[in-house]
Amino acid sequence: MADLQVNIAGVAFQNPIIAASGTFGFGREYGEFYPLSTLGGISCKGITLAPRPGNPPPRIAETPGGMLNAVGLQNPGVEHFIKNDLPWLKQQGTVIIANIAGNTPEDYCQMAERLSDTDVDMIELNISCPNVKQGGVQFGTSCSGVEGITAAVRRHCKKPLMVKLSPNVSDIAEIAAAAESAGANVISMINTLTGMRIDINTRRPIIRNNTGGLSGPALLPVAIRMVSQVYQRVKIPIIGMGGISKWQDAVEMLLAGASALQIGTAFFTDPYAPVKILDGLQEYLDKNHIASVTELTGEMIPWQP
Amino acid sequence: MADLQVNIAGVAFQNPIIAASGTFGFGREYGEFYPLSTLGGISCKGITLAPRPGNPPPRIAETPGGMLNAVGLQNPGVEHFIKNDLPWLKQQGTVIIANIAGNTPEDYCQMAERLSDTDVDMIELNISCPNVKQGGVQFGTSCSGVEGITAAVRRHCKKPLMVKLSPNVSDIAEIAAAAESAGANVISMINTLTGMRIDINTRRPIIRNNTGGLSGPALLPVAIRMVSQVYQRVKIPIIGMGGISKWQDAVEMLLAGASALQIGTAFFTDPYAPVKILDGLQEYLDKNHIASVTELTGEMIPWQP
Amino acid sequence: MKYDVMLCKIIAKKQLTADIFDLTVEAGELAKAAQPGQFAHLYVPGKTLRRPISICEINRAKETLRFVFQIRGEGTAWIAGACPGETLDILAPLGNGYSLGNTRQKAVFVGGGIGVPPLLEAAKHFGQNATVLTGFRNEESVILKEDFEKNGNRVLVATDDGSFGYHGLVTDLLNDLKFDVLFACGPSPMLKSVCKIAAARGVPCQISLEERMACGVGACLGCACRLKKDGREFYGHVCKDGPVFDSETVVWEG
Amino acid sequence: MKYDVMLCKIIAKKQLTADIFDLTVEAGELAKAAQPGQFAHLYVPGKTLRRPISICEINRAKETLRFVFQIRGEGTAWIAGACPGETLDILAPLGNGYSLGNTRQKAVFVGGGIGVPPLLEAAKHFGQNATVLTGFRNEESVILKEDFEKNGNRVLVATDDGSFGYHGLVTDLLNDLKFDVLFACGPSPMLKSVCKIAAARGVPCQISLEERMACGVGACLGCACRLKKDGREFYGHVCKDGPVFDSETVVWEG
Numbered sequence A, B: 001m002a003d004l005q006v007n008i009a010g011v012a013f014q015n016p017i018i019a020a021s022g023t024f025g026f027g028r029e030y031g032e033f034y035p036l037s038t039l040g041g042i043s044c045k046g047i048t049l050a051p052r053p054g055n056p057p058p059r060i061a062e063t064p065g066g067m068l069n070a071v072g073l074q075n076p077g078v079e080h081f082i083k084n085d086l087p088w089l090k091q092q093g094t095v096i097i098a099n100i101a102g103n104t105p106e107d108y109c110q111m112a113e114r115l116s117d118t119d120v121d122m123i124e125l126n127i128s129c130p131n132v133k134q135g136g137v138q139f140g141t142s143c144s145g146v147e148g149i150t151a152a153v154r155r156h157c158k159k160p161l162m163v164k165l166s167p168n169v170s171d172i173a174e175i176a177a178a179a180e181s182a183g184a185n186v187i188s189m190i191n192t193l194t195g196m197r198i199d200i201n202t203r204r205p206i207i208r209n210n211t212g213g214l215s216g217p218a219l220l221p222v223a224i225r226m227v228s229q230v231y232q233r234v235k236i237p238i239i240g241m242g243g244i245s246k247w248q249d250a251v252e253m254l255l256a257g258a259s260a261l262q263i264g265t266a267f268f269t270d271p272y273a274p275v276k277i278l279d280g281l282q283e284y285l286d287k288n289h290i291a292s293v294t295e296l297t298g299e300m301i302p303w304q305p
Numbered sequence C, D: 001m002k003y004d005v006m007l008c009k010i011i012a013k014k015q016l017t018a019d020i021f022d023l024t025v026e027a028g029e030l031a032k033a034a035q036p037g038q039f040a041h042l043y044v045p046g047k048t049l050r051r052p053i054s055i056c057e058i059n060r061a062k063e064t065l066r067f068v069f070q071i072r073g074e075g076t077a078w079i080a081g082a083c084p085g086e087t088l089d090i091l092a093p094l095g096n097g098y099s100l101g102n103t104r105q106k107a108v109f110v111g112g113g114i115g116v117p118p119l120l121e122a123a124k125h126f127g128q129n130a131t132v133l134t135g136f137r138n139e140e141s142v143i144l145k146e147d148f149e150k151n152g153n154r155v156l157v158a159t160d161d162g163s164f165g166y167h168g169l170v171t172d173l174l175n176d177l178k179f180d181v182l183f184a185c186g187p188s189p190m191l192k193s194v195c196k197i198a199a200a201r202g203v204p205c206q207i208s209l210e211e212r213m214a215c216g217v218g219a220c221l222g223c224a225c226r227l228k229k230d231g232r233e234f235y236g237h238v239c240k241d242g243p244v245f246d247s248e249t250v251v252w253e254g
């Protein structure tokens, strides 16, 4: 049997399938379907320094092959997470990643510092949330923004630091290079692409926030392209995501350059998606006599012009 | 019966449904299904100064809810178009838009000048093709690039000038504003979003060009969002496109801010798509006692924060 | 098991009105675990999001669930096209249903349109102690009257155009009734007015809400609804905290 | 009518091998207009792109078309799941088929695997003047032998593992034959080798190509293939200029 383990920035994952932030809460709900140790890791719902109420409803709209969301980072705050969720999560036998967002660089630094003294395995810097007024994506769409915040957080963070990129940019490789040069250990990508749907009867945007973030299968080709671009540019590992719903998509994302994967929207369509993806991945590796999943990363063979 | 006519930059369209460039050739193939006068207009396959062979195959890949293409502007050149296609097209009873692309600003200017002496009704500046090495999207992703080329072509162009925008940018409203200030009469948007698919057996990108442009329903929410952003920024009319496949999508795009629409990929799924969209639009207007399709443009009611 | 995904065979299908369908599926453990007022999340091929549909009836012995739903778009149209013998991919039972409390109390159920089906299973438990008030657009859209009557419930119908039963709002029918507890499901204006009446009469009232959903289990925080507790307002979630809420906890917009 | 879209009722369905299916549909005008070697573009619900499938047999009197296809992915799997009585949304007939020329000439047809079905209708016209060479992986994957024989064609089969007929490449079978004209369809290496043999023997040869398609009618320029004419190379299009090409016009990569 092929080896599914991956090691990313010194953190050992039993397999490369990680729950994507915001789609899996703090794990309890999907823990009803299978032990959370089934997963390589969990990126927890994005947390902020103070609790946040989130955006008014509706927060969800369906789109062809995908969906929009504008949850707006509803969360109980970092202290509540550390006290009420982290201890339970750490008992589940999987890697725990804290996904953090802030209004100011200081917020990010303060949270990174606080979380450095806890049991979390990794910190994911969410500078790509399109659904909040302040912070979020504003830090993530310019090289200087990304470099500044990454460098600042780096100084306060004792855990491996992952920076999560937004696809709402002209040149994502440049942004990734900025994160790398500022000390990021891992890139995670992609967050959602900003979109809108309108109710043709009420003439109102379906989402109360007017716009929301596009996720799901529709996003896959954009994510694959961007991961491939970034893989060619940076040396640090990439955790790839965006529209993965089948094991074939997972293989594609690995070939494009990802060392591990996150899946999000796929949980909504089928809570058992990670189990099916892992089974398919295992079978694919065994059938093709590939000893370790790590042998797939970046093994796409580009066409020469 | 509600009035479907629209007038854009002085050009009268009998209805707002226009065939999108590159998906409809020079009209002959789809003319087998229905008279081309069924359509409000036709944006012809992108043409260049000299004939272009296009990219090697495969040029097409399917994606969830959409497709990638990298045709690479295969076309017989502007002179061939003027001599062999335009005369026939002008007899079809619909508005004819020439879509032009070039390697250099001079190419664009020369073509605009040449076409100004012909019967084409409008010129669409394609500065957003992601599938060619030179020209194309390189002019379309920075404000200075868009402003420069639009202003240059404006000086050589006696026809209404439409500038077609790329979605592969951080802030599309800014780009649209640059086109407007440089003298564009119309904005058309959006072109395709760059994407990639990989064949997991051969490990090769499915598209020979490695990347291709994403079109089809998957793109719709991104297109709606971008049209809405641009509508709030510029005063010139917008021709909206990107993933429209049903009359409901058409209504949504109009409400977001479009004055007319282009449909592309929908032809591939169903050659009769424009007929069905027009029927649905007519029925929607009549049922809601809306006298003219122009009354929909930009009538979305955004939620106040 | 709290909830799970199961491929459920359709064993009966009926069309109730022009656009309302009635499906019964074999649901094994899901049926055994289900409570009145809970809902199921139905997979539709090709759609990213499942469709939430309330459980209309539960048969624990036969291990079946019944759903009554209206065609509103592509998803519900696809479900309506499914035939007996085929299977549906169902995630259930989800959310918190109605807390029935003492079923010897006088209960009134108020349902509007497609809000009527979610009340059936709960009303069953009250038998003759339940009066069911249902409101519809017109005679053609009246549904489930006999089903409630089979439970021993007393049923009063109101229609907007007077073509069947009382001519007017279903909530008008509350005026002449005495009751200990209220249960309601239907369009927002109706629910709002039911809550007002309940508050005025000091009667406990439970209402079932709808919101656009993604996960259906409480993980994505997508299905927010404004709630209040101890004077503090916050966003709860229809799929996990509801879909049934105590009327006092709900904050109405506008 | 050159081509059109039609909802075609499936009137017969057979499974030929583990993954190859055989469908016959009522196709009215489309069947009447169809020529051997042309193809149809089949709509698959939820998919943006249609699936190109060659026309295997044409019955002008009954106005039916027959398709034989292999499950390769989600699209063909869906088509394989369609049942008699159901309809398929078909755009046809498309492209240029085989130019049969004088059907009293000695013709040899060479087909590899799922490249065999597109030859059936053309071979029919040659009756006893046609020798059909078909190559398969093994005995289990042999298809359409009796169908060709019913046309009066002489059929020779080769298998990769020797489990049926000749043990080896189907193209080896050409060595012992004399013929005036060649028709072929199958995987690229086979076609390449057929073209070589045709050139060496100075025999006209027509081959059917595949390429990923979008429109299917020649409008999108998606299905490019490298061609040469008068010494000049250019990109032609499989859907409009083909799928059948004179072997001399095709440029092989590598």
Ligand SMILES: Cc1cc2nc3c(=O)[nH]c(=O)nc-3n(C[C@H](O)[C@H](O)[C@H](O)COP(=O)(O)OP(=O)(O)OC[C@H]3O[C@@H](n4cnc5c(N)ncnc54)[C@H](O)[C@@H]3O)c2cc1C
Residues within 6 Å of the ligand: A061, A062, C039, C049, C050, C051, C052, C053, C054, C055, C068, C069, C070, C071, C072, C073, C074, C075, C076, C077, C114, C117, C118, C209, C210, C211, C212, C213, C238, C243
């Ligand atoms: C807890 C709950 C219980 C429900 N019970 C029933 C029931 O018993 N019978 C019944 O007929 N309907 C019920 N509904 C409403 C039903 O979910 C929608 O009518 C259905 O989702 C529409 O899907 P569609 O694809 O047909 O429509 P579309 O408009 O095409 O759907 C597009 C998207 O919007 C969502 N959506 C649209 N309308 C609603 C809505 N009213 N509520 C939530 N999401 C919506 C869909 O789920 C989908 O994600 C319930 C909704 C909720 C939240």
Ligand SMILES: Cc1cc2nc3c(=O)[nH]c(=O)nc-3n(C[C@H](O)[C@H](O)[C@H](O)COP(=O)(O)OP(=O)(O)OC[C@H]3O[C@@H](n4cnc5c(N)ncnc54)[C@H](O)[C@@H]3O)c2cc1C
Residues within 6 Å of the ligand: B061, B062, D039, D049, D050, D051, D052, D053, D054, D055, D068, D069, D070, D071, D072, D073, D074, D075, D076, D077, D114, D117, D118, D209, D210, D211, D212, D213, D238, D243
């Ligand atoms: C002119 C022509 C005639 C054909 N005739 C037959 C036939 O008679 N019988 C038969 O079994 N097959 C035939 N094929 C191949 C058939 O079109 C593919 O097997 C089918 O499109 C695969 O679709 P899928 O969804 O099952 O696979 P997927 O791999 O999921 O398809 C993904 C995308 O790739 C395209 N694609 C994948 N493989 C091919 C291919 N080989 N050629 C073209 N597009 C492809 C699909 O159309 C779709 O757009 C023909 C192809 C062409 C071009």
Ligand SMILES: Cc1cc2nc3c(=O)[nH]c(=O)nc-3n(C[C@H](O)[C@H](O)[C@H](O)COP(=O)(O)O)c2cc1C
Residues within 6 Å of the ligand: A020, A021, A022, A023, A045, A046, A047, A069, A071, A073, A099, A126, A129, A164, A190, A191, A192, A214, A215, A216, A217, A219, A241, A242, A243, A244, A262, A263, A264, A265, A266, C214, C220, C222
């Ligand atoms: C409902 C929802 C909530 C999300 N919340 C967060 C979040 O809090 N932090 C974050 O970094 N990403 C968030 N995301 C983005 C996802 O983590 C992921 O980047 C995106 O959904 C693309 O992956 P997918 O297509 O597999 O869902 C959210 C996505 C969804 C659908």
Ligand SMILES: Cc1cc2nc3c(=O)[nH]c(=O)nc-3n(C[C@H](O)[C@H](O)[C@H](O)COP(=O)(O)O)c2cc1C
Residues within 6 Å of the ligand: B020, B021, B022, B023, B045, B046, B047, B069, B071, B073, B099, B126, B129, B164, B190, B191, B192, B214, B215, B216, B217, B219, B241, B242, B243, B244, B262, B263, B264, B265, B266, D214, D220, D222
């Ligand atoms: C096969 C193909 C070829 C295209 N060629 C061109 C082109 O030559 N010039 C251009 O401006 N846009 C071209 N486009 C982009 C379309 O005009 C349109 O902007 C895009 O497809 C989005 O619309 P849709 O989703 O309705 O297809 C092409 C698109 C496709 C699918």
Ligand code: FES
Residues within 6 Å of the ligand: C212, C213, C214, C215, C216, C217, C218, C219, C220, C221, C222, C223, C224, C237, C238, C239, C240
């Ligand atoms: S739908 Fe995900 S929390 Fe309710």
Ligand code: FES
Residues within 6 Å of the ligand: D212, D213, D214, D215, D216, D217, D218, D219, D220, D221, D222, D223, D224, D237, D238, D239, D240
């Ligand atoms: S598929 Fe469009 S030109 Fe052939």
